[in-house]
Amino acid sequence: MKPIKLEYVWLDGYTPEPNLRSKVKIINEAPEDFNPLYDNLPEWSYDGSSTKQADGSFSDCILKPVRCYKNPIDNRFNAYFVMCEVYNPDGTPHVSNTRHGIKDQKDLWFGYEQEYTLMKDGKPVGFPKDGYPEPQGKYYCGVGNNIVHARDFAEEHMSNCLHAGITITGINAEVMLGQWEYQVFSKCPKKAGDDLWISRYILFLMSEQYALNIELHPKPVQGDWNGSGLHCNFSSDDMRNTGGKEYFNDIFEVFESRHGIHIENYGSSNDMRLTGDHETQDIKRFSWGVSDRGASIRVPLSTEEGWKGYVEDRRPASNADPYKIGKVIQDSLQIVTKINTK
Numbered sequence: 001m002k003p004i005k006l007e008y009v010w011l012d013g014y015t016p017e018p019n020l021r022s023k024v025k026i027i028n029e030a031p032e033d034f035n036p037l038y039d040n041l042p043e044w045s046y047d048g049s050s051t052k053q054a055d056g057s058f059s060d061c062i063l064k065p066v067r068c069y070k071n072p073i074d075n076r077f078n079a080y081f082v083m084c085e086v087y088n089p090d091g092t093p094h095v096s097n098t099r100h101g102i103k104d105q106k107d108l109w110f111g112y113e114q115e116y117t118l119m120k121d122g123k124p125v126g127f128p129k130d131g132y133p134e135p136q137g138k139y140y141c142g143v144g145n146n147i148v149h150a151r152d153f154a155e156e157h158m159s160n161c162l163h164a165g166i167t168i169t170g171i172n173a174e175v176m177l178g179q180w181e182y183q184v185f186s187k188c189p190k191k192a193g194d195d196l197w198i199s200r201y202i203l204f205l206m207s208e209q210y211a212l213n214i215e216l217h218p219k220p221v222q223g224d225w226n227g228s229g230l231h232c233n234f235s236s237d238d239m240r241n242t243g244g245k246e247y248f249n250d251i252f253e254v255f256e257s258r259h260g261i262h263i264e265n266y267g268s269s270n271d272m273r274l275t276g277d278h279e280t281q282d283i284k285r286f287s288w289g290v291s292d293r294g295a296s297i298r299v300p301l302s303t304e305e306g307w308k309g310y311v312e313d314r315r316p317a318s319n320a321d322p323y324k325i326g327k328v329i330q331d332s333l334q335i336v337t338k339i340n341t342k
Contacts (some may be wrong), residue, residue: 003028004036005077008044008063009201010084013052013096016268017216017319020201021051036080037165041065044084053086053096061094062087067194072163073205081164081201083194098323102190107237108330109310110192111169111185115228115318116203117178117220118150119213124178124221125149133177136225140175148173153210154180160202166195175226175279189326196322218317219272227273227280228318232325235310236333238340243308247340248299251311252288254335255297259286262332265324267317274315281314 004027011018025044027034048054048061063084071079086094093100118125126149127133133146142148154171161168161182171182184199186192200216207214219227238247255262263270263283274283279293288311289295290304296315303309316325 002078004030004034005071005074005079006036006041006082007071007080008065008082008084009198010046010063010086011096011098011197011321013048013094017321018096018098020197020204021046022201036068036082037070041068041082048086048094053094058089060089062089062091066099067191067198069164069166069198072160073202081198083198098321098327099190099193102193102323102327103330104188104190105236105330106188108189108333109185109187109235109240110189110322110326111183111233111310112192112196112322112325113181113183113229113231113233114196114199115174115179115181115230117176117215117217117228118153118180119178119215119220120211124176124215125212126177132223136175136177139173139177139179141172149178150180150210150212153206153212154182157199157203157206158182160206161199164198164202166199168199174228176221179220179226179228189330190323193322193326216319218267218270218319224278226278229273229280229314230267230316230318230320230322230325232313232316232329233310234313234329238337239310240308243306245307247336248303248307248311250336250339251333252297254332254339255288255313256286258328258332258335259296262313262315262328265320265328266315267320269319270315270317273317279314283315 006025009022012021044063045060047059049056049059053061065082065084067083069081086097158171167185169183169185174181184195203214271283274280276282281287281296287295288297290299298312
């Protein structure tokens with residue numbers, strides 16, 4: 001049997017957003033029927049003093065595997081990505097472990113829309129060396145030279161994610177030149193976060209091959225250019241199957257009452273993006289609207305028709321931690337449930 005390459009992936013202790021880290025474990029002698037996608041994988045450790053997660057005098061942090069993916073990039077080995085949670089040596093979750101607090105709620109579905117900007121020499125790909133390109137308008141879902149750049153990168157990323165086992169549901173060129181979006185869907189908040197982090201990991205790996213930089217800042221270019229978000233489409237069993245206008249009004253009221261808490265968990269520098277312009281609501285205000293991309297929460301026409309289905313939270317920034325997003329939405333929906341069971 002060929003050696004098995006396990007690429008352990010975790011989040012470091014940097015703030016306000018963590019960075020992805022990884023290191024490789026090779027298993028040379030594994031049972032013939034061993035399958036990393038389904039079998040238990042060993043815990044591992046690393047130097048937390050180099051990732052802002054421990055002191056040098058007591059530096060070991062523990063990696064606990066939580067989900068495994070086929071590595072679509074390395075064809076030389078039987079290779080896998082292993083998403084891990086970080087724990088302290090005493091078995092408690094590390095303070096940087098944002099995944100741990102999410103409940104395994106199988107009826108809570110998430111669809112993340114990850115926007116990102118491909119950068120070259122400090123500018124989005126397609127921008128001229130000096131000055132700016134034609135104002136945005138033709139780039140969204142566009143086609144043609146000088147309208148779309150780096151389609152090969154975006155489509156290869158999509159293919160890599162699909163081969164890894166991530167449920168990518170689509171991609172498109174975005175409003176700003178050099179900006180792209182892909183969508184990830186999952187029927188579990190923890191898996192949604194895992195899938196998004198690994199999809200980002202694949203993005204960054206590919207950037208090494210293409211000599212491009214991945215920019216997740218929510219306002220990559222100042223001026224009259226759209227920012228980048230991580231729009232979150234979500235629905236619970238009650239939203240999909242019970243629904244009702246009154247129930248959705250309860251959701252909007254609870255989300256408005258917790259607007260500040262949500263914003264705290266929706267990424268840094270988001271005030272540069274949520275200005276009330278460029279398809280956003282001002283960061284200090286909460287609003288919802290049917291088919292309104294300038295609202296905090298957009299209600300799709302299909303949901304408004306019978307008041308059953310999903311809604312889109314348009315506030316999260318492109319650099320946000322999906323584990324934090326999943327947790328705060330889960331907490332808010334639990335409050336809605338308590339209101340409706342009184």
